[in-house]
Amino acid sequence: MQASIHERSPTPDRPGKRPRLEKEGESIGADSLGASHLDSIDIENALTVTASAQQKPKQSKKKTRKIKHVAIEPYSSDDVLYHDIIALLKKERKEPEDEWDSPVPIGTEIELTVSELSSTGDSLSILPAPYRPWTVAVPFALPGERIRARVFRHARLVSYADLVGVESPSDELRDMSLVKCQYFGKCAGCQYQMMSYEDQLKFKKKVVDKAYENFSELLPELVPSALPTIASPKNYGYRTKITPHFDVPPKRRKTGENADKPWDVRIGFGEKGRRAVLDIEECPIATEVLNEALGPIREDVKRRFDTYKKGATLLLRDSLVRPKPDEVEAGSEAMESLTEGFEKHVCITDYHALIRERVGDFLFEYPAGSFFQNNNSVLEPLTAYVREAVLATETLPTHLVDAYCGSGLFSITLSPHFSRVAGVEISKESIEYAKHNAKLNKIPEDKCTFHAGKAEAIFDSVKDFPAAQTVIVVDPPRKGCDLAFLNQLISFGPAAVVYVSCNVHTQARDVGIILKETENKYKLESLRGFDLFPQTAHVESVAILRKL
Ligand SMILES: C[S@@+](CC[C@H](N)C(=O)[O-])C[C@H]1O[C@@H](n2cnc3c(N)ncnc32)[C@H](O)[C@@H]1O
Known part of the structure; x- marks a missing residue:
C-alpha cells in the first residue's frame, strides 16, 4: 500500500507540552523502549x-x-x-x-x-x-x-x-476489547494490551530469534529456531511488585507560586515519551492485593504532600502472611503447620520487611527492597523447565553452580536433584537470605553453600566439583556476564550451561562468546522465551548449552 505524508506545523505550546528533547541515545520516561506519547487522544x-x-x-x-x-x-x-x-x-x-x-x-x-x-x-x-x-x-x-x-x-x-x-x-x-487498563496508550508500562495473548507470545519468539541473528555472531546453522514462548499462567494480575512514584515541583516550592491552590499530585508510572508521571489509580497487571492497597497509599501521600521536600518512589510488594518470628523457628515443623494451606496475601510497603513467596513446594523469604522475580505465577514452570533441561541426559549431573543466584531461587528449587550446590551472588544481603531459604526448606547445610562476591569468584570454591557432572545456571542482570566470568566458565568446562536472562540480546552475545571461544565444544541445544511480563514487550530467554 502506498503511504502518503501530511506535514503539519509543529504543535503549538500547550500546557504539559513535551519538555526538552532528550539527548541522542538517552531514553525518557520509566520505560526505555524508545519514546512516544499519545497526546490527549484516547487510543480507542x-x-x-x-x-x-x-x-x-x-x-x-x-x-x-x-x-x-x-x-x-x-x-x-x-x-x-x-x-x-x-x-x-x-x-x-x-x-x-x-x-x-x-x-x-x-x-x-x-x-x-x-x-x-x-x-x-x-x-x-x-x-x-x-x-x-x-x-x-x-x-x-x-x-x-x-x-x-x-x-x-x-x-x-x-x-x-x-x-x-x-x-x-x-x-x-x-482487538481493543482486550485492553483492560484505562491508561493503556499513555502509560509507559504496557505495549501489547490490544493484542491477543497468543499473538504476544508469537512476537516474543521472533524477538528471541532476531536477537541471535543480530547479536550472537554465530553461523545460522549453529542457532536453533526459538521454541514457542511459554505462557505466563496469569497474564493480568501477575505483577507482585510495583513502584509508583511522584515528583514535587521544585519551582513552585521555591517561589510559593500558587501556594493557595491544591497540589497537582500525580502518583503513578512514567508517561510514554515524557519526563512526566502519569497519575495511576490502578494497574491491572499488578496483583489484587497491590491494587487494593494502592488507593489508601495514594490518599496518604496526598494528605501529607505538603511535608515532602522532593519526590519519592513507593514500594508495594505482594507477600504471603508469614508467622511471627517469635512464634516459630525457621525450618521447624511448627512453621510448616502455620503456613500449610494458609495462603493469605498482603501488601508490604516497608523496604526492610520480609516478603514470603511459595514456588511449587518451596518457600522463599527476602527483604522487600531486594531482587526477586516479579511474576510468581510463572516461576514454577520456569524452574521446572530448567530442571527438566538439566536432567535430560543419560549421565545425570551431580553438581550445580548457580551463578548470580539472588536469594537462591534456582539453587533451592533444583537442590533435590544434586548432591552439591554452590551459589554466588554480589549482594551480601541476598546471600544471607539464600542461606536462610536453604534452612527454611530444610536443605542440609553441607549440600548448599552460598558465596557473596563477583560471579567469577565461584570457580575458586568449586575446584572439587567434577566438571563433567556439573551444570552451571547463569542468570545475570540485563548487562549480561562479565568476560572474567565467561573465561572462568569456559576453562571450568561444565557438562551443561543453562543461561536464563531478562535481556536476550546480551544473552545472545555471551552464548556466542562461549561457542566461539570453545570452538564449538558446546552445542546450543535450545532457545526458548518465557513470558514473565505479559502485555509488555519484555521477554525472559532460556538458552541450554550442552558440552559435546
Ligand atoms: C536477574 S537477577 C537473578 C537472581 C536469581 N537468579 C533469581 O532468579 O532470583 C541477577 C542477580 O545478579 C546479581 N549480580 C549482579 N552483578 C553480579 C556480579 N558481577 N556477580 C554476581 N552477582 C551479580 C544481582 O544482585 C542479582 O541478584
Missing part, C-alpha cells in the same frame, strides 16, 4: 479518522536539523532498534546514506503503513517515496496498520513519533 478514539487528518496539510516551518552523532551504547534498546532498522531497510538502501540526517522535521505529521513490530515494542514504518530510506518508530501501532503519527525526535536512521490516530486498524492483530 484514535481508531476513527479525526477531523484534523482531513485538513489541508501544512509544511512544517522547522528546518530539519542534523542530529548530533552520539555513539549508541551496545545492546541498549537504541542499539536493538538500530539492528532492526538495518534489517528492515536492507532492500531500500542501495548506497550508504547519511544515517544521522533526518528527512522529516520535528513536528511533522505523517501518514504511514506499519512494516513491523520492533524488538523494543514500538512499531517501525518506512518513510514513503520521495523520502530517502528512513524509518519512523511509533508506539501502540501494529504491522499492516495505516496510522498517523507526529515526529518528536530523531536518532540514527529513525524518527520517533507519537501515535495520533489509527486510520485503518489491523483486523488480524488489533
Whole structure:
C-alpha cells in the first residue's frame, strides 16, 4: 500500500507540552523502549479518522536539523532498534546514506503503513517515496496498520513519533476489547494490551530469534529456531511488585507560586515519551492485593504532600502472611503447620520487611527492597523447565553452580536433584537470605553453600566439583556476564550451561562468546522465551548449552 505524508506545523505550546528533547541515545520516561506519547487522544478514539487528518496539510516551518552523532551504547534498546532498522531497510538502501540526517522535521505529521513490530515494542514504518530510506518508530501501532503519527525526535536512521490516530486498524492483530487498563496508550508500562495473548507470545519468539541473528555472531546453522514462548499462567494480575512514584515541583516550592491552590499530585508510572508521571489509580497487571492497597497509599501521600521536600518512589510488594518470628523457628515443623494451606496475601510497603513467596513446594523469604522475580505465577514452570533441561541426559549431573543466584531461587528449587550446590551472588544481603531459604526448606547445610562476591569468584570454591557432572545456571542482570566470568566458565568446562536472562540480546552475545571461544565444544541445544511480563514487550530467554 502506498503511504502518503501530511506535514503539519509543529504543535503549538500547550500546557504539559513535551519538555526538552532528550539527548541522542538517552531514553525518557520509566520505560526505555524508545519514546512516544499519545497526546490527549484516547487510543480507542484514535481508531476513527479525526477531523484534523482531513485538513489541508501544512509544511512544517522547522528546518530539519542534523542530529548530533552520539555513539549508541551496545545492546541498549537504541542499539536493538538500530539492528532492526538495518534489517528492515536492507532492500531500500542501495548506497550508504547519511544515517544521522533526518528527512522529516520535528513536528511533522505523517501518514504511514506499519512494516513491523520492533524488538523494543514500538512499531517501525518506512518513510514513503520521495523520502530517502528512513524509518519512523511509533508506539501502540501494529504491522499492516495505516496510522498517523507526529515526529518528536530523531536518532540514527529513525524518527520517533507519537501515535495520533489509527486510520485503518489491523483486523488480524488489533482487538481493543482486550485492553483492560484505562491508561493503556499513555502509560509507559504496557505495549501489547490490544493484542491477543497468543499473538504476544508469537512476537516474543521472533524477538528471541532476531536477537541471535543480530547479536550472537554465530553461523545460522549453529542457532536453533526459538521454541514457542511459554505462557505466563496469569497474564493480568501477575505483577507482585510495583513502584509508583511522584515528583514535587521544585519551582513552585521555591517561589510559593500558587501556594493557595491544591497540589497537582500525580502518583503513578512514567508517561510514554515524557519526563512526566502519569497519575495511576490502578494497574491491572499488578496483583489484587497491590491494587487494593494502592488507593489508601495514594490518599496518604496526598494528605501529607505538603511535608515532602522532593519526590519519592513507593514500594508495594505482594507477600504471603508469614508467622511471627517469635512464634516459630525457621525450618521447624511448627512453621510448616502455620503456613500449610494458609495462603493469605498482603501488601508490604516497608523496604526492610520480609516478603514470603511459595514456588511449587518451596518457600522463599527476602527483604522487600531486594531482587526477586516479579511474576510468581510463572516461576514454577520456569524452574521446572530448567530442571527438566538439566536432567535430560543419560549421565545425570551431580553438581550445580548457580551463578548470580539472588536469594537462591534456582539453587533451592533444583537442590533435590544434586548432591552439591554452590551459589554466588554480589549482594551480601541476598546471600544471607539464600542461606536462610536453604534452612527454611530444610536443605542440609553441607549440600548448599552460598558465596557473596563477583560471579567469577565461584570457580575458586568449586575446584572439587567434577566438571563433567556439573551444570552451571547463569542468570545475570540485563548487562549480561562479565568476560572474567565467561573465561572462568569456559576453562571450568561444565557438562551443561543453562543461561536464563531478562535481556536476550546480551544473552545472545555471551552464548556466542562461549561457542566461539570453545570452538564449538558446546552445542546450543535450545532457545526458548518465557513470558514473565505479559502485555509488555519484555521477554525472559532460556538458552541450554550442552558440552559435546
Ligand atoms: C536477574 S537477577 C537473578 C537472581 C536469581 N537468579 C533469581 O532468579 O532470583 C541477577 C542477580 O545478579 C546479581 N549480580 C549482579 N552483578 C553480579 C556480579 N558481577 N556477580 C554476581 N552477582 C551479580 C544481582 O544482585 C542479582 O541478584
